[in-house]
Amino acid sequence: MENSSIIKIEKLVKRFPVGKTEFTALNDISVSFGAGEFAGLVGPSGSGKTTLLNIMGSLDSPSEGDVDVLGRSVSSLSHKQSAKLRNHHIGFIFQTYNLLPVYTVYENVEFALLLQKLSGSERKKAVMDSLEWVGLTDKVKSRPSMLSGGECQRVAIARSMVKRPEIVLADEPTANLDSKNSHNILQTMKNLNRELKTTFIFATHDEKVMQYLNRIIFLEDGKIVKDNLINDSKN
């Protein structure tokens, strides 16, 4: 397990300045994730799930401790290096989808690739492949405003997957979806996790998500209180 861990966190502390004092959002977190995991951070509101996810995505930096993502220590990365890490290796999925409203489905997915050096045809193939994974090839020309919430989130999944990242970080991806759509996108992600060996890490308090996870890490007040491996996860 040690060898294949793609995220390694040791003694992570995250404090936020609040007025003149500081608030400790994450306290002494040590955890690792291996390639191909389908894991979830679970805990009450304010327990630090999003904060931990953001640090793993190099959107935020640790106050103390080491966070190693794909062999890079995130606290030592320059802005440019962490942008590159995100662009090539980490996909994000948000509760509110965060699609660009002026772009079509196709362009939204393509956007993530435009920052990379790819030929037009390579790019097109990658975009169409990932739209196929989420079953949206018939909506390439639609704009986000014309799509349902579930469809929007599928576009977001395609966008996060189009660059074939090692890691996808999903913060409450089902919170705005009904049960049917939630299961639908979870199944999609589970399939991608199996086929492409992409590591998925969720932040959630949605029971539906938990059914799919093969590892649940419970957070409370910025601390890991339980770390359960689940073998008989739902297909």
Place this chain on the structure above:
Amino acid sequence: MTQKTKIMLALKLAFKNLMGAGLRTWLNVSVLSFAFVIIIFYNGMIDGWNRQSRRDTQEWETGKGQFWHPEYDRYDAYTIKDAHAPMSEEIQAEVKKKNLAPVLITQATAFPQGRMQEVIIKGVDPEQTVLKLPTVTLVPSGDIDYAIIGKRMAESCKLNVGDRLLIRWRDKNGTFDAREIQIASIFKCDVPTVDKGQIYLSLDVLQKMMGMSNEVTMLVAGNGFINKDLKNWDFKDSAFLLADLDKIIQAKKAGGSIMEGLLLIIALIAIFDTQVLSIFRRQKEIGTYIALGMTRPQVVGIFTVEGGAHSILATLLGAVYGIPLFLLLGKVGISMKAAQMTDMAIAETIYPFYSLRLIIITIFLVVISATIVSYLPARKISKMKPTDALKGKLQ
């Protein structure tokens, strides 16, 4: 990704966002295009005026330059008395070839309808072709001396063709003399200094009246004159002779640029405001760009290009209504009747002149200034924390 594709990407995104913003974009673009069109219109008008006035002044008064008697100063009437000298044979030869137009100048008093008026009398060779003055009508016939005057002079003295006018002058020796002259023709010229208070006689006639045989005050060079020095005559080039006109044009341009500047500033404030608002409202989008792997300078670039792209749309919109307007005005001209009452050299109708240079400079000015005001608020992005931006909770 190459620099070029980056810019193309930013531009594409910019236009999509601008179109998405709808009415707000079009309001900004309209104001900016209006500033744009006004700047070109006003400067085109001044340039047209400048060109026409220069051409008129050269055709009617200054030619390709003038050779002055060293004593002569056009602003000091007292110099006229001593500013005359005989023409050398070399000069006479050039006059014969119509390369130089000799002019003798003197002060005199005219008595139109019993009133008294100070005038400048210019003796001009009736056969000259250097200046547009209809001097052929000065060719003598009978025993009356012919004169030509301009329309403004004719109006102020209430004179018509065929009318007679009494003039009184001092000759070379300071002795007063008087005689009646007859108006042979009245010309229409937009250059006031050629017209107001000026009476043109045949050079021979004036030389005899003054007792200054073969003498002149200045020589106006024509197109055929090959630039060379004439001994004892000071050459004044067009830059010198048109300096007054240049000054007026400069002043008009400066005056106009205040108005243009204000218009542009209003348009730029609108863009600035839009930028501030859009960066505030689109924090989540900014956070998303960063999550997708853009650096913050790249996001600043996207927003700067987006704001700056207002200017491109403004150029296009300005072209849509500006080009027909400019073409029309270039054809029918702009009436300047009111301004003709002044002492400025201005035609009854100005035909605006839109140079490529003017258009390029204006586009450049509008694009650069719109980009700068778009960049200023966008800089704020580089200080944003991506996590805060994603939450959209920045103030």
